[in-house]
Each structure stands twice: as structure tokens, then as C-alpha cells.
Amino acid sequence: MSLNKNLEDDSNQNHRVTWEGCSVLLDVNDGDRLVFARLTAASNLSMGNKKCSLQPLIGCPFGSLFQVENGQDGPYLSRILPTTTEGDNVQKKVYCQIEDESKDNRALVDNNTAQNLTGEDIDAMRRQGATGDEIVQALIANSATFEKKTSFSQEKYRLKKQKKYAPKVLLRRPFTRSICETYFKKYPARIGYLRVDTLSLLLSMGNVSPHSDVLVLDMVGGILTGAVAERLGGTGIVCNVYLGVTPYPIDIVRMFNFSSETCRRIVRCALTDLCSSHNGTLEQICQPEEVCNFESQSKEEKSPLCSISMDETVLSSENGMLDLVPEPSVSPATKACKNTKAGEKASQEAIKLWKENGFSSLIIAAPDVDAWSIVKELLPFLSFSAPFVIYHQYIQPLATCMRNLQLGKMAVGLQISEPWLREYQVLPSRTHPLMQMSAFGGYILSGTKICIDDQR
Amino acid sequence: MLLVDPAKKISFNRYISDGDLVIVYERHDNMKAVKVCKDSVLQNRFGVFKHSDWIGRPFGSKVFSNKGGFVYLLAPTPELWTLVLSHRTQILYLADISFVIMYLEIVPGCLVLESGTGSGSLTTSLARAVAPTGHVYTFDFHEQRAVSAREDFERTGLKSLVTVGVRDIQGEGFPDDFCGKADSVFLDLPQPWLAVPSVGKMLKQDGILCSFSPCIEQVQRCCETLRANFTDIRTFEVLLRTYEVREGKMESCQADESGSTGSLPCKRRQRSSEGSNAKEVSGSPTIMARPSAEARGHTGYLTFARLRCLS
Numbered sequence: 169m170s171l172n173k174n175l176e177d178d179s180n181q182n183h184r185v186t187w188e189g190c191s192v193l194l195d196v197n198d199g200d201r202l203v204f205a206r207l208t209a210a211s212n213l214s215m216g217n218k219k220c221s222l223q224p225l226i227g228c229p230f231g232s233l234f235q236v237e238n239g240q241d242g243p244y245l246s247r248i249l250p251t252t253t254e255g256d257n258v259q260k261k262v263y264c265q266i267e268d269e270s271k272d273n274r275a276l277v278d279n280n281t282a283q284n285l286t287g288e289d290i291d292a293m294r295r296q297g298a299t300g301d302e303i304v305q306a307l308i309a310n311s312a313t314f315e316k317k318t319s320f321s322q323e324k325y326r327l328k329k330q331k332k333y334a335p336k337v338l339l340r341r342p343f344t345r346s347i348c349e350t351y352f353k354k355y356p357a358r359i360g361y362l363r364v365d366t367l368s369l370l371l372s373m374g375n376v377s378p379h380s381d382v383l384v385l386d387m388v389g390g391i392l393t394g395a396v397a398e399r400l401g402g403t404g405i406v407c408n409v410y411l412g413v414t415p416y417p418i419d420i421v422r423m424f425n426f427s428s429e430t431c432r433r434i435v436r437c438a439l440t441d442l443c444s445s446h447n448g449t450l451e452q453i454c455q456p457e458e459v460c461n462f463e464s465q466s467k468e469e470k471s472p473l474c475s476i477s478m479d480e481t482v483l484s485s486e487n488g489m490l491d492l493v494p495e496p497s498v499s500p501a502t503k504a505c506k507n508t509k510a511g512e513k514a515s516q517e518a519i520k521l522w523k524e525n526g527f528s529s530l531i532i533a534a535p536d537v538d539a540w541s542i543v544k545e546l547l548p549f550l551s552f553s554a555p556f557v558i559y560h561q562y563i564q565p566l567a568t569c570m571r572n573l574q575l576g577k578m579a580v581g582l583q584i585s586e587p588w589l590r591e592y593q594v595l596p597s598r599t600h601p602l603m604q605m606s607a608f609g610g611y612i613l614s615g616t617k618i619c620i621d622d623q624r
Numbered sequence: 625m626l627l628v629d630p631a632k633k634i635s636f637n638r639y640i641s642d643g644d645l646v647i648v649y650e651r652h653d654n655m656k657a658v659k660v661c662k663d664s665v666l667q668n669r670f671g672v673f674k675h676s677d678w679i680g681r682p683f684g685s686k687v688f689s690n691k692g693g694f695v696y697l698l699a700p701t702p703e704l705w706t707l708v709l710s711h712r713t714q715i716l717y718l719a720d721i722s723f724v725i726m727y728l729e730i731v732p733g734c735l736v737l738e739s740g741t742g743s744g745s746l747t748t749s750l751a752r753a754v755a756p757t758g759h760v761y762t763f764d765f766h767e768q769r770a771v772s773a774r775e776d777f778e779r780t781g782l783k784s785l786v787t788v789g790v791r792d793i794q795g796e797g798f799p800d801d802f803c804g805k806a807d808s809v810f811l812d813l814p815q816p817w818l819a820v821p822s823v824g825k826m827l828k829q830d831g832i833l834c835s836f837s838p839c840i841e842q843v844q845r846c847c848e849t850l851r852a853n854f855t856d857i858r859t860f861e862v863l864l865r866t867y868e869v870r871e872g873k874m875e876s877c878q879a880d881e882s883g884s885t886g887s888l889p890c891k892r893r894q895r896s897s898e899g900s901n902a903k904e905v906s907g908s909p910t911i912m913a914r915p916s917a918e919a920r921g922h923t924g925y926l927t928f929a930r931l932r933c934l935s
Contacts, residue, residue: 182733182807184828231830231855231933250932341830343729365719365862368726372718372749375701377626378732378756401732403756526638551638552684553699567869567913580696581652581704584867584913587719592859592925594847599840611867616649618696619684 183425185229186339191425192225193346195338197331202350204342204423215335220245225339234337238294245337271318284310300334342423344395351391360388360535361561363609365589367391370531371399373557373614378403380528383549385409385542387534390418393434396531397421402429407514407527408436409546411537421510431510441519442549526551533559539569539613547578552619559610566613579615586611625700625780626755638683640697645779646683647704649696657700657708659779670695702748705780712769715745716836719864720923725753727928728808728832737802737809737826738762739793739819744773746810751785759785761802765792797822804828811835816842817849824853827931838924846927854929861925866916871909
């Protein structure tokens with residue numbers, strides 16, 4: 169069966185159809201609400217005070233559009249299949265009339281009497297089984313001012329009513345692009361205000377390419393780790409280094425539909441382990457963590473060391489929803505992920521190899537660590553000619569770091585850059601930049617490590 | 625440039641050998657791609673460099689000329705390649721390239737179509753993104769340009785990931801062989817709207833198109849065509865501002881006890897316990913950063929759209 173194939177197929181993370189247990193991003197009413205969810209027979213999407221089952225979404229292609237319809241047992245999600253011609257008509261109506269419009273809003277009186285339908289009327293229509301679209305049509309027909317509106321504001325009116333009475337849900341793929349945009353829009357602090365174009369630059373400048381071993385310091389919730397792993401596509405290794413004894417949470421990694429092979433290649437390693445030479449201390453340091461890693465799930469909850477590692481905590485709230493609202497209180501991992509857990513401890517052999525050969529690139533996104541002090545520690549683990557990138561929201565730590573790297577002659581091609589991104593509204597005779605934009609995407613320090621012990 | 629065969633892991637093999645492509649780095653704004661050939665030399669303003677001296681040294685090494693001048697030898701990456709490639713056309717730069725790859729959701733294994741190939745700047749990054757199992761099919765209507773691009777991909781070792789075709793995509797569309805097979809399509813054409821119907825046929829459902837155009841009129845017209853079969857149509861402009869960092873000693877505004885009569889507006893007293901006759905500028909050096917005075921102000925508009933899901 170094709171669904172099973174999807175599950176088993178480790179090499180391909182480029183799924184186009186959903187399956188039971190997959191992670192999805194639901195875009196409600198054109199970005200008004202963005203919700204991460206895991207599709208199971210029991211998972212729901214709450215719409216107002218009601219709940220819609222997500223069951224109908226299983227097995228549908230990503231990109232499918234759904235509309236909330238009123239059924240006997242409450243609202244349900246129904247797939248909308250637009251026809252090409254319909255799209256054409258809408259296009260002509262909305263975009264072409266605009267150009268030679270003579271109507272304006274001089275007659276508009278905002279006294280709340282334009283609508284003849286009352287709330288009771290609408291409830292009655294609902295009881296009689298009217299669809300959301302029918303209610304919207306009725307509202308338009310009973311609006312005294314609709315005909316006088318410009319076609320532009322007519323469309324706005326229609327859209328507003330549609331959002332309320334016939335909400336649409338778009339099924340999207342949780343890829344780096346959509347995950348980063350969603351967090352940036354809703355909870356930017358959780359990803360260290362890392363904007364999607366900035367993240368894209370980190371991946372390019374870090375030369376994240378297949379079969380490479382990327383050293384990552386991810387204090388931005390796992391978005392960086394996930395983005396790197398996505399680019400590696402089940403090859404190479406993402407090694408998450410952490411200071412101290414506690415790995416940084418990388419919960420966002422679970423929003424991606426990574427294969428178990430990809431998860432296996434996301435590892436973590438304490439800076440002390442990386443730095444220490446091969447002696448007894450290394451084993452001692454690792455032991456407590458190792459023990460709890462191999463313990464069963466139920467025991468894991470009790471272990472204080474593990475409750476802060478990357479378990480299935482956020483994922484498995486009651487109905488499998490990953491809504492971005494403040495994370496639900498840690499509930500036991502009842503629905504264990506089918507996949508290997510991402511973020512296992514790096515093996516001793518791997519650490520040994522990295523010490524000998526170096527990582528192929530280094531990417532740092534650590535808002536609370538001084539750039540220079542961490543670069544000084546991590547740069548020795550890079551192989552010669554390897555690129556490194558550091559993201560920070562403030563320029564000063566990067567400037568200091570850059571200056572020190574220059575003085576130490578440790579790197580070439582040093583550059584601090586700041587990305588700038590502007591979106592446009594494109595409509596006939598109405599094209600302009602969006603009224604609101606993100607004014608800041610952070611700073612990036614990039615460079616290439618050089619071989620210091622030069623021979624004359 | 626890329627590791628297609630995991631057996632030859634790049635981080636495990638960083639020594640320069642005969643036949644390797646290296647990036648000779650003089651300064652951040654002066655680099656050159658050189659194919660190492662044991663009997664060959666590199667001559668520049670710093671003197672003569674013998675390739676034979678380079679072989680066996682690690683990538684990232686500093687190497688010296690007969691006159692004692694030096695350069696660094698770097699391993700090529702798509703970013704460095706973009707800075708050194710020969711410009712046969714206007715090319716795409718880092719900020720646009722990075723954004724395009726992220727927004728087109730290109731991951732290893734994807735099949736990507738591109739037109740035109742131009743100088744292959746974007747193509748090189750596309751190849752990295754689809755590797756090791758995907759493929760980039762790129763088309764240019766200019767025969768000679770396609771030949772040069774093929775030579776470049778041979779040189780950079782991307783031959784197995786990129787196929788260059790000669791074809792007028794605006795006039796003929798993409799070849800039917802790719803119908804419904806493309807994950808993403810990139811267009812850099814003067815009249816992209818002419819290619820949009822063909823792109824609609826090539827893309828998988830929910831697949832993404834990106835069109836790069838320098839002029840807003842092109843964007844306008846392209847978007848009008850896209851509205852028939854595409855959704856999630858968004859247009860962006862992305863730029864990169866670079867900064868200069870300098871360490872300097874700033875004269876601080878402090879009352880000089882020996883010379884001052886106290887009439888200076890500064891109220892801070894010199895805390896130094898040293899003799900008050902020190903004439904040099906006090907204070908530790910400050911590291912300062914400011915945007916570079918000149919920057920690329922416009923490259924092009926990037927329009928993205930998804931093929932509507934019809935089944």
C-alpha cells in the first residue's frame with residue numbers, strides 16, 4: 169500500500185500525500201491561524217467552541233483545501249476541489265474590474281443597519297442545514313450597502329463573511345520554510361527571531377550539503393537543527409553541541425516529518441565531551457545520560473535528566489495537537505513516535521573521528537552565548553577550509569568576534585551581513601510593498617577557517 | 625565541490641591533489657578558481673606560485689610565491705563559486721539564491737527544472753540542494769552558453785547532478801518528458817508568463833514555481849497569468865547589507881587635569897591614577913561596525929506560486 173510505503177521509505181522525505189501519524193501545518197483562513205497537528209483518527213482542530221475531526225485529512229495531498237461544513241453531529245471538514253474555470257472567473261471578477269472603477273465610499277454611512285439578517289435568522293438557517301457558502305450568499309443578498317461597494321470592497325466583505333461562516337483550512341507541508349515562517353509570525357522569541365531568509369543564508373553560508381558533518385549550536389528551539397537535517401536528507405550528521413550538562417531543547421525537529429534515518433543522524437554532544445581527551449573522565453561524564461537514554465519511556469519521565477531532553481512531550485498532548493499556544497504541561501509520552509528519537513548522544517567513535525578530521529561546517533545560533541568565546545572553543549573542531557556562520561540579533565558581539573578572528577589570523581572571507589526582506593502586493597494598478605514588514609532579520613557573521621600552521 | 629560519493633567524505637579528505645579545483649583567495653573581493661596541475665604555475669601581483677608546492681597541503685593553507693607573497697587555497701563551495709565564475713550573463717547572488725532554495729522547498733532527491741541556465745550561479749546551489757539523489761535539468765536557448773555551462777559543471781564536479789539542455793523555454797515550454805515530475809521550477813526569463821502554462825504541466829501538485837524578474841512590469845504580468853492555475857502567489861525582494869568592522873581609539877571627552885581650567889562641558893573626571901601629563905588619547909580601543917557605503921540596491925523580484933491541487 170502506498171501509505172505504508174511512505175512510512176517505510178527512508179530515503180524520501182519529500183512526501184506529497186499525508187498519512188496517519190504525519191505532522192502537518194494547518195493554515196486556517198489564509199494565515200489567520202496556523203496550527204501544527206499530527207494526523208490521527210482521534211486528533212481534532214478546534215474551531216471556536218467546536219471541534220472538527222482531522223480524520224478527513226488523512227491520505228489527502230498536501231496543498232488540499234478544506235472548508236468547515238455544518239453536519240448533523242457538528243462541524244466537519246470537507247475537501248474543496250476548485251475547477252480551473254472557476255478560478256478563471258474569480259480572477260476576472262476580482263482583478264480586472266478594479267481598473268475602471270467609478271464607485272467610491274462617499275455614500276457609506278457606518279450605522280450598523282445595513283444588514284437585515286439577524287443572528288437568529290442565521291442560526292435558523294444553520295439548523296435547516298444551510299452550508300456556510302449559502303449563509304454568506306444570504307448575508308450578501310440582505311446587505312443594503314453591498315451593491316454600492318466597489319468590487320474591491322465587495323470582495324473584502326465576501327472574504328470576511330466567508331472566514332466567519334465558512335472557514336477554510338489549507339493543508340500544508342511542514343518544511344523548514346513553513347515552520348520557520350509560522351514561528352516567526354506567532355512566537356518569534358522561541359526561534360530567537362530567526363527570519364526565514366536569515367535561516368536560508370545560514371544554510372547556504374554553512375555549505376550544508378549531503379554527507380557533510382555539520383556542527384550546530386542550536387539555542388533556537390531546534391529550527392536550525394531541523395533545517396540542517398532537512399538539507400542533509402538522511403546523509404551526513406547534524407551534531408548539536410551544548411554547553412553545560414543539559415542539551416538544548418530541539419522540539420521543533422518533531423514538526424518535520426523526518427524519516428528514522430534522518431532522526432538517527434541528529435545527535436547531541438556536550439562541549440566537554442568534545443573537548444576532553446580520551447580518558448576516564450569522559451565516560452564518567454556521560455554515564456548518567458546514557459543510562460536514561462536506554463531506559464523505557466515510563467521510567468524516563470521520572471528521570472530529571474531526561475525530562476528536559478527531547479522527548480515526545482509537546483507532541484502528545486491529549487489529541488495530538490501541536491498548537492503553538494504555550495506548550496501544554498508535560499504529559500506522558502503515550503503515543504511514541506514511530507521514528508527513532510532525534511538527538512541521541514553522539515557515539516564515542518563519532519567524537520573520535522570528528523576530533524581527527526574535523527566537522528565540515530559550523531553554524532551557531534545562540535542568542536545568550538558570547539560569540540567570540542564560543543567560536544574560540546568550537547573553531548578547532550572544524551576541518552581546514554570549512555565555512556562557519558554565526559547568527560546573532562546584536563551586531564556588537566559579532567563585530568568583536570570578527571575582529572578577534574582577524575587578529576588571530578584564524579579565518580578569511582570574514583563578513584558581517586544583514587538580510588533585508590520585503591514582500592509586495594501585486595495587483596493590476598495596485599502594486600506596492602506590503603504596508604507592514606519585518607524590519608530586522610538579525611546579523612550574520614560568516615567566514616572560512618584557514619590552516620594556521622603555515623610552512624615557509 | 626560536492627560529495628556525491630560518501631566514501632570520499634570531504635571532511636576526511638582535505639588535502640589538495642593534482643587535478644583539484646581550488647579557490648585562490650587573495651582578498652575577500654579578489655578570488656580566482658584554479659585547476660591544480662603539477663607542472664603549472666599561477667602568476668599574479670604577488671609573484672609566481674608553483675602548483676607543485678600546493679599538492680599535499682591541506683585546503684585552507686597559506687601558500688607563498690617566489691617573492692614571498694601569499695594567497696590562501698580554499699576548497700570550492702557554491703558560495704565561493706558564485707564569486708569566481710565567469711559572467712556570461714547577469715547572475716544571481718547569495719541572498720536571492722538562498723531564499724529561492726528555501727522557498728522552493730528543495731530537499732535532497734528533488735527534481736528541479738531551471739531556465740535559463742545563464743552562468744550557472746544558481747544551478748550550482750540547486751545541485752547542492754538536490755544532491756545526492758535528485759537532479760537539476762537546466763535549459764538555455766543559447767548554444768554556446770549551454771556548452772560553457774556544461775564545461776563549468778564538469779569542472780566543479782557537478783556533472784552527475786545537472787543536465788544542461790538547449791531549448792527556448794518561452795517558445796516551446798519544457799520537454800514533455802518532465803510532465804508532472806518536477807518538484808520545483810525556477811524561471812529567469814524576460815517574458816516568464818509565456819512559460820507559465822508549461823510550468824503548470826511540469827509541476828507535481830502543490831509543486832512550487834519561482835520567477836525572477838528585475839522589472840515590476842514583468843512581475844505584474846507574470847502574476848496575472850499565474851492566477852489561473854496557481855495559488856499562494858507571493859512576491860519578494862531580498863537584499864543583503866554588509867558591514868565594515870574597524871577597531872579604533874576614540875578620543876574621549878575627559879577633562880585634562882593638567883591643562884584644563886574646568887571650563888570644558890564634560891563633567892566626567894579622569895579616573896586614571898597615572899600621571900596627568902599623559903598626552904595620548906585615553907581609553908581602550910573600541911570595535912565599531914557600520915554598513916558598507918555602497919551596496920547592491922536591487923537584483924530582482926522573486927515571485928513564488930504553488931500549483932493548485934486539483935485531485
